[in-house]
Amino acid sequence: MTMIPGGFDPNQHAPATGSPGQLPISDKNGHIVVITDSEMTNTSGNDGSTMLVLTLMITQGDNAGVSGPYRLNVGNKSQDATRIALGQLSAICHVVGFMQMLTDARALYNKPFRCVVVPQTGGKVEDRDKGYTTISHVLDLNGNKPGQKGPAAPTAQAPPAPAPAPLQAPPQFAPPQAQFPPQPALTAAPQAQFPPPQQLPPAFGQPPAFAPPFAPPPATAPQYQPPQMMAPQQPQQYQAPATQQPQQMAPWMVQPPQ
Numbered sequence: 001m002t003m004i005p006g007g008f009d010p011n012q013h014a015p016a017t018g019s020p021g022q023l024p025i026s027d028k029n030g031h032i033v034v035i036t037d038s039e040m041t042n043t044s045g046n047d048g049s050t051m052l053v054l055t056l057m058i059t060q061g062d063n064a065g066v067s068g069p070y071r072l073n074v075g076n077k078s079q080d081a082t083r084i085a086l087g088q089l090s091a092i093c094h095v096v097g098f099m100q101m102l103t104d105a106r107a108l109y110n111k112p113f114r115c116v117v118v119p120q121t122g123g124k125v126e127d128r129d130k131g132y133t134t135i136s137h138v139l140d141l142n143g144n145k146p147g148q149k150g151p152a153a154p155t156a157q158a159p160p161a162p163a164p165a166p167l168q169a170p171p172q173f174a175p176p177q178a179q180f181p182p183q184p185a186l187t188a189a190p191q192a193q194f195p196p197p198q199q200l201p202p203a204f205g206q207p208p209a210f211a212p213p214f215a216p217p218p219a220t221a222p223q224y225q226p227p228q229m230m231a232p233q234q235p236q237q238y239q240a241p242a243t244q245q246p247q248q249m250a251p252w253m254v255q256p257p258q
Helices: 079-096 125-129
Strands: 003-008 019-021 031-042 050-058 067-075 102-104 113-119 133-139
Touching (some): 003 067, 003 079, 050 079, 067 079, 079 113
Antiparallel strands (some): 031 050, 031 113, 113 133
């Protein structure tokens, strides 16, 4: 927890820029950074002055992950130094969109903004020889200065995350099929040609083919014949039987009396 003594109202201080730092030099559009840590500490003069040290981390580009301090002399004995530091803190509040009373610096954590870094030109010569840099100014994500609104800066944004590939059902297991060598094509065997069957006479003893019975012509009803009158017959006359003559026998057939 990094408390701001007495609180800080960004609306009461005009944004200011410029402070020594240790971030790598950027192009005119600046690094995209976030605040990851903060500390209220004493200055090196040990005169009772204090400074707010914010840790800035680059989140995109070739220098992603590089961190550096941003020192703000918010409690310096020099009123000019304090005024500049409070203006720098106000600029940060403007670009991250925090425009209310600030009592804890953690309220500014993980809010992205742009930080333009240039080579250090002032200060000690030995610092310039060591490659120290200066935070020239801060911008919002659209490239606008603190307190200004305008079109987005024509800078390359981080490539969008690729859309997740649609889930596919796992392939179903299919048992391997046995592979057999190709078989030669079979040709149809020639069929024997036979003459058509001849009509043969019926064999002896076999009944002739069935023929429907002969239907006799329909009988005609007999016509009625009237009875004929018969002529009366004459009574026959009685004739006496003829007397038979005894049969004469041959002499050798006559037996003598006993």
